[in-house]
Amino acid sequence: xxxxxxxxxxxxxxxxxxxxxxxxxxxxxxxxxxxxxxxxxxxxxxxxxxxxxxxxxxxxxxxxxxxxxxxxxxxxxxxxxxxxxxxxxxxxxxxxxxxxxxxxxxxxxxxxxxxxxxxxxxxxxxxxxxxxxxxxxxxxxxxxxxxxxxxxxxxxxxxxxxxxxxxxxxxxxxxxxxxxxxxxxxxxxxxxxxxxxxxxxxxxxxxxxxxxxxxxxxxxxxxxxxxxxxxxxxxxxxxxxxxxxxxxxxxxxxxxxxxxxxxxxx
Amino acid sequence: xxxxxxxxxxxxxxxxxxxxxxxxxxxxxxxxxxxxxxxxxxxxxxxxxxxxxxxxxxxxxxxxxxxxxxxxxxxxxxxxxxxxxxxxxxxxxxxxxxxxxxxxxxxxxxxxxxxxxxxxxxxxxxxxxxxxxxxxxxxxxxxxxxxxxxxxxxxxxxxxxxxxxxxxxxxxxxxxxxxxxxxxxxxxxxxxxxxxxxxxxxxxxxxxxxxxxxxxxxxxxxxxxxxxxxxxxxxxxxxxxxxxxxxxxxxxxxxxxxxxxxxxxxxxxxxxxxxxxxxxxxxxxxxxxxxxxxxxxxxxxxxxxxxxxxxxxxxxxxxxxxxxxxxxxxxxxxxxxxxxxxxxxxxxxxxxxxxxxxxxxxxxxxxxxxxxxxxxxxxxxxxxxxxxxxxxxxxxxxxxxxxxxxxxxxxxxxxxxxxxxxx
Numbered sequence: 232x233x234x235x236x237x238x239x240x241x242x243x244x245x246x247x248x249x250x251x252x253x254x255x256x257x258x259x260x261x262x263x264x265x266x267x268x269x270x271x272x273x274x275x276x277x278x279x280x281x282x283x284x285x286x287x288x289x290x291x292x293x294x295x296x297x298x299x300x301x302x303x304x305x306x307x308x309x310x311x312x313x314x315x316x317x318x319x320x321x322x323x324x325x326x327x328x329x330x331x332x333x334x335x336x337x338x339x340x341x342x343x344x345x346x347x348x349x350x351x352x353x354x355x356x357x358x359x360x361x362x363x364x365x366x367x368x369x370x371x372x373x374x375x376x377x378x379x380x381x382x383x384x385x386x387x388x389x390x391x392x393x394x395x396x397x398x399x400x401x402x403x404x405x406x407x408x409x410x411x412x413x414x415x416x417x418x419x420x421x422x423x424x425x426x427x428x429x430x431x432x433x434x435x436x437x438x439x440x441x442x443x444x445x446x447x448x449x450x451x452x453x454x455x456x457x458x459x460x461x462x463x464x465x466x467x468x469x470x471x472x473x474x475x476x477x478x479x480x481x482x483x484x485x486x487x488x489x490x491x492x493x494x495x496x497x
Numbered sequence: 498x499x500x501x502x503x504x505x506x507x508x509x510x511x512x513x514x515x516x517x518x519x520x521x522x523x524x525x526x527x528x529x530x531x532x533x534x535x536x537x538x539x540x541x542x543x544x545x546x547x548x549x550x551x552x553x554x555x556x557x558x559x560x561x562x563x564x565x566x567x568x569x570x571x572x573x574x575x576x577x578x579x580x581x582x583x584x585x586x587x588x589x590x591x592x593x594x595x596x597x598x599x600x601x602x603x604x605x606x607x608x609x610x611x612x613x614x615x616x617x618x619x620x621x622x623x624x625x626x627x628x629x630x631x632x633x634x635x636x637x638x639x640x641x642x643x644x645x646x647x648x649x650x651x652x653x654x655x656x657x658x659x660x661x662x663x664x665x666x667x668x669x670x671x672x673x674x675x676x677x678x679x680x681x682x683x684x685x686x687x688x689x690x691x692x693x694x695x696x697x698x699x700x701x702x703x704x705x706x707x708x709x710x711x712x713x714x715x716x717x718x719x720x721x722x723x724x725x726x727x728x729x730x731x732x733x734x735x736x737x738x739x740x741x742x743x744x745x746x747x748x749x750x751x752x753x754x755x756x757x758x759x760x761x762x763x764x765x766x767x768x769x770x771x772x773x774x775x776x777x778x779x780x781x782x783x784x785x786x787x788x789x790x791x792x793x794x795x796x797x798x799x800x801x802x803x804x805x806x807x808x809x810x811x812x813x814x815x816x817x818x819x820x821x822x823x824x825x826x827x828x829x830x831x832x833x834x835x836x837x838x839x840x841x842x843x844x845x846x847x848x849x850x851x852x853x854x855x856x857x858x859x860x861x862x863x864x865x866x867x868x869x870x871x872x873x874x875x876x877x878x879x880x881x882x883x884x885x886x887x888x889x890x891x892x893x894x895x896x897x898x899x900x901x902x903x904x905x906x907x908x909x910x911x912x913x914x915x916x917x918x919x920x
Binding site for chain 1: 538577580583584590591594735739740743744746747749750751753754757758760761762764765770771773774783800801802803805809812816819823826829830832867868869871872875876878879882883885886887890891
């Protein structure tokens with residue numbers, strides 16, 4: 232009895248699925264497979280190899296400091312970094328005094344409950360990077376987590392920064408950038424409100440003497456943003472190897488114990 | 498219960514004898530996972546996954562309780578508190594990555610455990626209750642995992658919650674009111690987040706309770722085995738300890754290597770980047786996809802696109818729930834007297850098609866809701882329903898199984914004088 236009900240129920244679902252399939256197939260035959268402009272023109276991030284790549288990769292502090300300089304000089308005007316505290320910068324190799332000096336340059340807003348006023352004060356090492364007030368077109372995202380919040384991670388940031396192109400001649404009219412938008416095939420919908428931020432060599436002066444080419448600056452800031460998104464990356468990998476080593480050792484022992492226990496049963 | 502030849506717990510130390518008289522807890526453990534539990538001698542490595550699932554539950558509860566000490570279930574700070582755990586809490590990043598990937602590991606293990614159950618028909622008499630409790634655990638796991646994914650309050654958290662609670666809106670007449678009642682509002686917000694957190698904390702302990710029932714029910718008939726032939730004599734079994742504790746120990750080591758490999762070196766691979774963007778009710782993500790372990794069922798939900806008597810959406814919701822609820826009926830749908838797929842040639846062919854079919858459904862469920870994925874998932878969903886509702890009942894009554902070994906001992910050693918002389 233239960234099997235007759237089951238077969239009937241199964242056939243009912245099958246019927247509706249078959250009708251759905253026929254419906255979809257007819258529509259697809261009429262309209263063809265969906266064809267979006269994004270699918271044709273959108274590009275996957277370029278290859279980017281950073282010092283953090285791979286299971287043994289770790290942060291390059293020199294590069295992080297350079298990337299931080301790019302952030303300060305180029306990105307900071309529009310993009311906040313709210314999950315990062317100034318004290319975190321010590322991981323980049325700055326001393327306590329340097330961190331305090333960097334923090335002091337920032338104006339951090341604080342709400343005073345007694346007066347109801349919001350007043351800014353020079354930043355302390357314990358403060359987070361202050362919010363950025365942006366009045367222009369578009370909606371600049373907070374960059375703290377950007378490399379974890381986009382497919383491709385640091386490679387995406389690098390590709391976006393170096394990927395501005397002239398609008399292709401065969402780009403359909405309604406996909407062309409509107410006023411105040413710029414064509415960038417690495418951006419999800421091809422048209423981004425951010426004008427190319429890295430404009431030319433020497434835009435940032437590096438204190439370690441590295442030549443600040445556009446490509447170099449893009450790599451450095453991508454590396455820096457990988458750090459802001461995952462500051463514990465080094466610790467994670469450093470912990471991972473001993474843990475796996477121990478587990479491998481324990482598993483080999485467990486295997487030999489199993490062999491010994493089962494020896495009389497094979 | 499146990500077999501007559503099960504070893505009896507005999508404490509030698511006076512303190513243990515004293516304890517055994519007042520509260521026989523050591524005796525309970527001895528009979529459950531010690532030398533007092535005789536287990537078929539021929540279990541393969543698929544039989545490790547029950548213990549592994551229990552281990553995953555323990556990992557999830559421990560890491561989860563620690564995370565709950567630092568997490569704030571409030572829509573205005575939930576995302577921030579997750580980042581606080583990742584950045585400022587000592588080893589918080591490890592706890593969160595272990596918990597998030599622990600959920601995936603739990604599902605990998607449980608899906609393998611269910612695969613074992615399907616192939617070796619572990620659901621058949623006398624173990625129906627073990628199976629029913631197991632499917633219940635799986636349903637509870639899905640609810641728990643869904644609500645846990647909402648807690649970081651990222652974009653996928655928010656929109657996933659919206660889509661899944663929206664399913665209840667498909668129910669005729671009461672759907673909309675039900676959805677508002679479940680969410681505590683018109684859209685997911687603080688009320689929903691708080692109740693999801695409360696339930697996400699509660700349900701694992703409910704799961705733990707059902708797991709205890711699951712093991713209790715298992716220990717009445719004893720474990721099944723790859724031949725599907727029941728235990729007949731002492732030579733068919735080995736004591737759980739040391740034989741299966743040793744085997745499970747090795748399996749656990751392998752599992753932990755894979756698990757911690759992902760936790761330490763690929764912790765975000767199974768997640769979705771959009772969940773690192775704070776929830777924004779004003780901005781819908783381009784593709785709303787659940788976590789990978791829901792993909793096959795998500796594909797079934799979306800496969801229904803045609804209004805036939807009922808609205809397509811309601812068909813989808815019904816089908817998605819029936820796709821799992823039908824598992825409850827398996828002991829009565831599959832009437833073949835032979836358990837193991839090893840001796841069921843026709844069943845085996847259809848079963849392998851099902852495994853492939855579920856993988857295809859999973860792939861479609863993780864892809865955008867557009868062609869050609871929709872049509873592929875419709876064909877795959879047709880096979881899914883035919884397999885459980887139609888093929889399984891029919892195959893089990895028409896197929897001619899291969900000859901079974903006369904006992905487990907014979908299957909292992911190639912000969913069994915005791916069983917042969919009895920026959």
